[in-house]
Every structure is written in C-alpha cells, then in structure tokens.
Amino acid sequence: MLRRSIYKTPAQLRSMVEPGLITAASLDAVRDMIAPGVTTGELDAAAARIISGRGAESNFQMVRGYRHTTCVSVNEQVVHGIPGDRVLEPGDIVSIDSGAQFRGWNGDSAITIVLPDPSRPELVAERETLSQVTEGSLWAGIAAMATANHIGEIGAAIEAHIAASGHGYGILRDYVGHGIGRKMHEAPSVFNYRTPDPGPRVHPGLVLAIEPMVVAGSEETFIEDDDWTVSTVDGTSGSHWEHSVAIHDGGIWVLTAADGGAAGLAPFGVRPVEIG
Structure with a gap:
C-alpha cells in the first residue's frame, strides 16, 4: 500500500485557505457571545450556524461517536469537553475547539477565553496568565516552523516558551498536534515538547495543526465518564490554543x-506570506 505524502501541492494548499477561514469565523462567533449565563450548547450552536451558513461541514461530527460541532472545555477540563446545558459562570476559563471541512479540505483551531469575575480578581488573573502563556507558546511554535528544518523544533520552541514563563505549568503528553488536509487528523504528530526524534523535514507543502495543551498544575489527566472529556486529576485549570499552519514556496501562512x-x-520577527 502506498503511503500518502505529508506534503501538499500548491493547488492543494490553496484549497485549504477557505476551510481555515470558515473555522476562524466559527470561533469569532463564539468569542462574540461567550459570557456568564450562556450555555456551552449555545456556543456550539453559534459555531454550527457559521460553518453550515458558509457551505461547509463540521469535521468534528465526522469523528465516530461525536455529534457536536465544537469541543467546549471548562476549568479543569482541558480538551474534548462535550457542549450541552452547562451554564458558564464568572471566572470560568473556557477552551473552544472547532473545525470545518469545505470541499474535502479541513481546518482546525482552538481558543481559550477567561470570563471576568470582579469578586475573584486573583483567580481571573491566574487563569488569564495561563491562557496567555499557552497562546504565546503556540505562536512560538508557529514562528519556529517558519525557519525549522524538522518538526521537532516546533515542540522544542513550545516547551521552551512555557518553561521561560517560570510558572511551572504542565504540558499534556498524551495529546498532541497533527498534520491536516483531506482529513482533520493526519500524519505527522506534532509534539508540544522536546523529543529525541527530530521528526519529518519542514519544507513547502507541509500543513500542521499546532495545539499546545497546558495545565496550571500536574499534567496528569483522566477521561471523564462521558468517554470524551479530558480533565486534570488535581483539578487545576487547563488551556488550549490551536492553529492550522501551512509552509509554501513563499513562506508561512496561518490558515x-x-x-x-x-x-x-510579529513579536517573533516573522512576516507571513499569503498563499498564491
């Protein structure tokens, strides 16, 4: 059996622009409405309206056994939280992961939002810092991809950024980033930490979903009784940020x-170049 190349042609890269933008728009819709009193199911419905309204499909619903458009993870839930009737409360830290398939090509992205709570400013500040460090590590990894020779350099940059924060945060080891294209999850794996194996080469045609998953305490997690939601054993907060990123002949572009x-x-001195 022939193995499909992990590298896309220029035409295939161009086909991945629109599903990436649709995915981004679905998260913009969630960002605009997230607030205390809103349910995680309402956030899911908002993302679904954008995706279907732009002629795309939820690629999350193509995962066997999953019926929702997004994953919405709250507080100690790090990833894969199932949206439903949970009502968001002031001070919650909420990670939303969304993806769209458009004309056979996929996008995948995640954001984390901390809801304000004037009665608990210290908690909000702690969670804001966790989210900021996680997002910063994502961009450190993307910036590394722009000049990397091998994929392993991405994970090393992510880990270094998190370590440099000095907060002692944990990085999930059992859940990693991935290639993306005709399927939402493709080879290769993208680790969020340094590994002995340098991994495949980085060159034009490579498209990766880079997604650091960071926790305030121990990296030890368990899967809740719903068989999906990944939560921290020690009950500390989690944060998840993700982008789908392409390397092409002209440079790097975050889809x-x-x-x-x-x-x-910009803080890393890297300028993206639009896919031509």
Whole structure:
C-alpha cells in the first residue's frame, strides 16, 4: 500500500485557505457571545450556524461517536469537553475547539477565553496568565516552523516558551498536534515538547495543526465518564490554543487566522506570506 505524502501541492494548499477561514469565523462567533449565563450548547450552536451558513461541514461530527460541532472545555477540563446545558459562570476559563471541512479540505483551531469575575480578581488573573502563556507558546511554535528544518523544533520552541514563563505549568503528553488536509487528523504528530526524534523535514507543502495543551498544575489527566472529556486529576485549570499552519514556496501562512498570523508572529520577527 502506498503511503500518502505529508506534503501538499500548491493547488492543494490553496484549497485549504477557505476551510481555515470558515473555522476562524466559527470561533469569532463564539468569542462574540461567550459570557456568564450562556450555555456551552449555545456556543456550539453559534459555531454550527457559521460553518453550515458558509457551505461547509463540521469535521468534528465526522469523528465516530461525536455529534457536536465544537469541543467546549471548562476549568479543569482541558480538551474534548462535550457542549450541552452547562451554564458558564464568572471566572470560568473556557477552551473552544472547532473545525470545518469545505470541499474535502479541513481546518482546525482552538481558543481559550477567561470570563471576568470582579469578586475573584486573583483567580481571573491566574487563569488569564495561563491562557496567555499557552497562546504565546503556540505562536512560538508557529514562528519556529517558519525557519525549522524538522518538526521537532516546533515542540522544542513550545516547551521552551512555557518553561521561560517560570510558572511551572504542565504540558499534556498524551495529546498532541497533527498534520491536516483531506482529513482533520493526519500524519505527522506534532509534539508540544522536546523529543529525541527530530521528526519529518519542514519544507513547502507541509500543513500542521499546532495545539499546545497546558495545565496550571500536574499534567496528569483522566477521561471523564462521558468517554470524551479530558480533565486534570488535581483539578487545576487547563488551556488550549490551536492553529492550522501551512509552509509554501513563499513562506508561512496561518490558515485559521484572518490575517494569516501577522499579529501573532510579529513579536517573533516573522512576516507571513499569503498563499498564491
């Protein structure tokens, strides 16, 4: 059996632009409405309206046994939280993961939002810092991808950024990023930490979903009784940020960011180049 190459052609890369933008738009809709009193199911419905309204499909619903458009993980839940009737409360830290398939190509992205709570400013500040460090590590990994020779350099950059924060955060080891294209989850794996194996080469045609999953305490997790939700054993908060990113002949482009990643990459001195 022939193995499909992990590298896409220029035409295939162009086909991945629209599903990335649709995915980004679905998360924008969630960001606009997230607030105390809103249910996680309502957030899911908002993302679903955007995806279907732009002629795409939820690729999460193509995963066997999963019926929702997004994953919504709250507080100690790090990833794969099932949206439903849970009502968000002030001070919650909420990670939303969404994805769209458009004309056979996929996008995948995640954001974390901390809800304000004037009565608990210290908790909110702690959770905001966790989210900021996680997002920063995502952009550190994307910036590394722009100049990397091998995929392993991405994970090393993510881990280094988190370690440099000095907060002692844990990085999930059992859940990693991945290639993306015709399927939402493709080879290769993208670790969020340094590994002995340098991994495949980074060169034009590579598209990765980079997604650090970071926790305030121990990295030890368990799967809840719903068989999906991944939560911390010690009950500390989690944060999840993700982008789908392409390397092409002209440079790097973040498919799930409306600006191609310009704002996030600017602190690293990297300028994205639009896919031609």
